[in-house]
Amino acid sequence: MIKLRQSDYEKIVAHAKSEAPIEACGLIAGEISGGDKIIKKVYILTNVDHAEEHFTLDPKEQLKAVKDMRAEGLVPLGNWHSHPVSPSRPSDEDKRLAFDSSASYMILSLMDKEPVLNSFHIEGDKAEKEELVIEQG
Amino acid sequence: MKIKVAGVKKEVQDGLTVSQLIIDENVETPEYVTVTVNDEFLENDQFDSTVLNEGDNIEFLYFMGGGQ
Numbered sequence: 001m002i003k004l005r006q007s008d009y010e011k012i013v014a015h016a017k018s019e020a021p022i023e024a025c026g027l028i029a030g031e032i033s034g035g036d037k038i039i040k041k042v043y044i045l046t047n048v049d050h051a052e053e054h055f056t057l058d059p060k061e062q063l064k065a066v067k068d069m070r071a072e073g074l075v076p077l078g079n080w081h082s083h084p085v086s087p088s089r090p091s092d093e094d095k096r097l098a099f100d101s102s103a104s105y106m107i108l109s110l111m112d113k114e115p116v117l118n119s120f121h122i123e124g125d126k127a128e129k130e131e132l133v134i135e136q137g
Numbered sequence: 138m139k140i141k142v143a144g145v146k147k148e149v150q151d152g153l154t155v156s157q158l159i160i161d162e163n164v165e166t167p168e169y170v171t172v173t174v175n176d177e178f179l180e181n182d183q184f185d186s187t188v189l190n191e192g193d194n195i196e197f198l199y200f201m202g203g204g205q
Contacts, residue, residue: 023205056200059198066198
């Protein structure tokens with residue numbers, strides 16, 4: 001299970017909508033408790049591709065975020081990105097570029113009126129949806 | 138000499154290169170890893186020639202990207 005605060009969910013949605021049709025992206029960090037991932041902080045990073053169908057996290061911002069996580073006692077849990085006009089599921093390219101099988105890969109779709117956020121465990125070409133719980137807060 | 142890798146202090150042999158450190162640290166998919174030494178980003182072709190020094194701070198950043 002992976003838990004996300006409502007306020008962090010709204011932060012992701014608001015940023016993704018503001019960036020559309022460009023893909024938005026960022027990192028998630030928090031703690032792992034009893035096998036559950038609890039997201040404590042969502043980072044918004046620049047998509048250096050500035051593209052509608054691709055994203056790459058800005059490495060300089062990534063370095064800054066990693067240091068911030070360490071300073072706050074958080075562990076990296078994965079990343080998130082938006083699909084402005086396609087479903088909330090990993091594309092072939094998402095799977096090919098998912099190098100960390102311990103990470104959660106969150107994908108926010110904006111293709112319908114209501115945003116859809118899912119989280120995936122990706123290993124090789126297999127993607128498995130994780131149980132995502134959005135909590136008040 | 139002492140260096141710091143991803144925030145963890147380590148004792149390593151003098152003259153260690155970034156390429157050797159990548160091997161010693163069992164870095165997976167090194168072709169998709171960006172390395173910083175004291176916050177300076179290295180190009181991949183600098184890994185062999187970059188010799189680490191006492192007190193260096195090294196970070197490994199995995200490429201993160203994708204597409205719809």
